[in-house]
Amino acid sequence: xxxxxxxxxxxxxxxxxxxxxxxxxxxxxxxxxxxxxxxxxxxxxxxxxxxxxxxxxxxxxxxxxxxxxxxxxxxxxxxxxxxxxxxxxxxxxxxxxxxxxxxxxxxxxxxxxxxxxxxxxxxxxxxxxxxxxxxxxxxxxxxxxxxxxxxxxxxxxxxxxxxxxxxxxxxxxxxxxxxxxxxxxxxxxxxxxxxxxxxxxxxxxxxxxxxxxxxxxxxxxxxxxxxxxxxxxxxxxxxxxxxxxxxxxxxxxxxxxxxxxxxxxxxxxxxxxxxxxxxxxxxxxxxxxxxxxxxxxxxxxxxxxxxxxxxxxxxxxxxxxxxxxxxxxxxxxxxxxxxxxxxxxxxxxxxxx
Amino acid sequence: xxxxxxxxxxxxxxxxxxxxxxxxxxxxxxxxxxxxxxxxxxxxxxxxxxxxxxxxxxxxxxxxxxxxxxxxxxxxxxxxxxxxxxxxxxxxxxxxxxxxxxxxxxxxxxxxxxxxxxxxxxxxxxxxxxxxxxxxxxxxxxxxxxxxxxxxxxxxxxxxxxxxxxxxxxxxxxxxxxxxxxxxxxxxxxxxxxxxxxxxxxxxxxxxxxxxxxxxxxxx
Ligand SMILES: Nc1ncnc2c1ncn2[C@@H]1O[C@H](COP(=O)(O)OP(=O)(O)OP(=O)(O)O)[C@@H](O)[C@H]1O
Ligand SMILES: [Mg+2]
Numbered sequence: 001x002x003x004x005x006x007x008x009x010x011x012x013x014x015x016x017x018x019x020x021x022x023x024x025x026x027x028x029x030x031x032x033x034x035x036x037x038x039x040x041x042x043x044x045x046x047x048x049x050x051x052x053x054x055x056x057x058x059x060x061x062x063x064x065x066x067x068x069x070x071x072x073x074x075x076x077x078x079x080x081x082x083x084x085x086x087x088x089x090x091x092x093x094x095x096x097x098x099x100x101x102x103x104x105x106x107x108x109x110x111x112x113x114x115x116x117x118x119x120x121x122x123x124x125x126x127x128x129x130x131x132x133x134x135x136x137x138x139x140x141x142x143x144x145x146x147x148x149x150x151x152x153x154x155x156x157x158x159x160x161x162x163x164x165x166x167x168x169x170x171x172x173x174x175x176x177x178x179x180x181x182x183x184x185x186x187x188x189x190x191x192x193x194x195x196x197x198x199x200x201x202x203x204x205x206x207x208x209x210x211x212x213x214x215x216x217x218x219x220x221x222x223x224x225x226x227x228x229x230x231x232x233x234x235x236x237x238x239x240x241x242x243x244x245x246x247x248x249x250x251x252x253x254x255x256x257x258x259x260x261x262x263x264x265x266x267x268x269x270x271x272x273x274x275x276x277x278x279x280x281x282x283x284x285x286x287x288x289x290x291x292x293x294x295x296x297x298x299x300x301x302x303x304x305x306x307x308x309x310x311x312x313x314x315x316x317x318x319x320x321x322x323x324x325x326x327x328x329x330x331x332x333x334x335x336x337x338x339x340x341x342x343x344x345x346x347x348x349x350x351x352x353x
Numbered sequence: 354x355x356x357x358x359x360x361x362x363x364x365x366x367x368x369x370x371x372x373x374x375x376x377x378x379x380x381x382x383x384x385x386x387x388x389x390x391x392x393x394x395x396x397x398x399x400x401x402x403x404x405x406x407x408x409x410x411x412x413x414x415x416x417x418x419x420x421x422x423x424x425x426x427x428x429x430x431x432x433x434x435x436x437x438x439x440x441x442x443x444x445x446x447x448x449x450x451x452x453x454x455x456x457x458x459x460x461x462x463x464x465x466x467x468x469x470x471x472x473x474x475x476x477x478x479x480x481x482x483x484x485x486x487x488x489x490x491x492x493x494x495x496x497x498x499x500x501x502x503x504x505x506x507x508x509x510x511x512x513x514x515x516x517x518x519x520x521x522x523x524x525x526x527x528x529x530x531x532x533x534x535x536x537x538x539x540x541x542x543x544x545x546x547x548x549x550x551x552x553x554x555x556x557x558x559x560x561x562x563x564x565x566x567x568x569x570x571x572x573x
């Protein structure tokens with residue numbers, strides 16, 4: 001290999017640059033042939049001799065750069081971005097709901113309603129000792145009257161005289177999720193010993209949360225299917241456009257003895273490249289979006305509103321799995337692009353023939 | 354290897370450009386196809402390719418009737434033919450080298466297996482210095498030589514050349530004709546469409562197929 005001496009006129013003062021150029025040149029030479037891309041021939045330090053294999057490099061038969069190609073890359077990038085957002089959001093929702101459900105499922109509450117002519121405190125004490133005696137209950141905490149009243153403040157406001165209100169008293173039971181207590185038995189013995197006490201195991205809430213989260217995830221999957229379908233259609237149109245635009249090339253390829261299959265493969269390669277580029281851009285944007293949202297949420301957590309967001313959604317952290325899912329979507333989009341374009345080319349060639 | 358029987362062709366609703374064409378091209382034969390401009394030389398070559406369907410009559414290529422020919426068979430037939438188009442039809446985004454190598458490349462051959470061959474042919478047609486430029490910067494004559502080289506590279510059994518010397522000077526034309534003659538000696542049947550009388554006179558041994566008024570007259 002030889003190289004151009006594009007620094008020589010400026011003489012020794014450029015020796016540093018030239019040393020660098022030598023290193024780059026060296027590096028370019030050492031790269032295996034597969035890695036040597038056509039664009040590298042445009043780099044000033046890669047000047048090829050005639051016997052250099054890469055100099056005869058094979059340009060793709062379908063011209064790489066075109067306005068329609070760039071438009072398709074943009075469409076694919078947007079679609080991948082949207083699909084990535086959907087997948088990430090679905091993942092966050094399902095994780096958050098799993099988080100709520102497990103924390104909700106670790107607690108049950110007993111409500112003791114005050115009744116006339118009964119000592120509420122005694123009722124609470126009885127319920128507490130009954131709960132303590134139940135296997136699977138790891139901790140029991142009864143809210144004092146003042147605490148129970150404070151729980152109502154957000155709804156009723158401050159400055160109210162609670163003496164006239166029959167404020168129910170709450171007992172929170174922490175339970176061992178591995179060894180859940182027999183709630184039926186606890187409920188029965190509560191009914192026997194403490195009138196006006198009800199046990200709430202949050203089952204209804206957990207079920208509703210689960211249903212809601214599943215609905216959202218299904219919705220996300222539906223949106224992804226729509227997005228993929230739209231991408232597929234865009235690729236069909238783009239392929240037909242590319243074939244019409246490159247009709248001359250297709251014709252010449254036929255005359256020099258290319259089979260339909262070969263031509264379809266060439267178009268497929270072309271669209272796989274576009275699909276990979278679009279998928280990578282869109283996927284990267286989606287990943288950056290979630291990274292940014294996570295960072296933003298982390299700074300907002302310090303504020304009161306932030307804690308609520310965090311309580312709702314947990315931290316906005318996709319985790320490795322989420323980013324992997326985005327990468328998978330990008331790959332699926334690229335693969336889909338290639339396959340759809342190949343099928344379209346084969347169809348179009350059949351119609352032409 | 355090519356047989357026409359009572360072939361007629363009209364474009365759309367127009368008049369018949371070719372009428373009752375009956376002739377055949379034998380293996381290893383050499384013929385000029387001639388006639389005034391607009392006589393239908395290009396049209397006749399397009400029927401052999403086949404890039405056109407005849408409006409009537411029978412065309413048989415290498416023993417296959419072109420009506421209802423299978424696509425795979427057609428691909429195989431085209432690999433046995435080389436074509437030089439009147440308007441060259443080089444792919445503009447490929448280098449001269451890549452254009453010339455195209456017939457070998459589409460056969461799925463590895464680039465290293467034919468590189469030396471392609472370079473040698475390019476040198477022979479005087480394009481050794483121009484092999485890494487794209488067709489848009491080639492002169493008319495250079496494009497023509499590239500088109501010829503592309504038609505020859507796969508050593509076809511039948512070579513169809515439409516005005517292959519239309520854009521080159523007489524010396525180069527003679528050189529190119531010699532290339533065709535050498536190829537013919539090596540076993541390729543050759544059809545050269547031309548109205549260059551001087552060129553035809555340089556090779557007396559050739560058949561002449563003369564088109565006029567849509568009909569073909571053969572002079573052996
Ligand atoms: N695609 C087409 N549609 C309609 N008419 C056509 C078409 N191609 C050619 N013709 C007509 O058919 C006739 C023969 O054309 P053709 O190109 O075969 O002539 P030619 O002998 O090759 O001429 P030249 O020597 O100028 O290249 C001409 O009258 C031309 O106008
Ligand atoms: Mg013509």
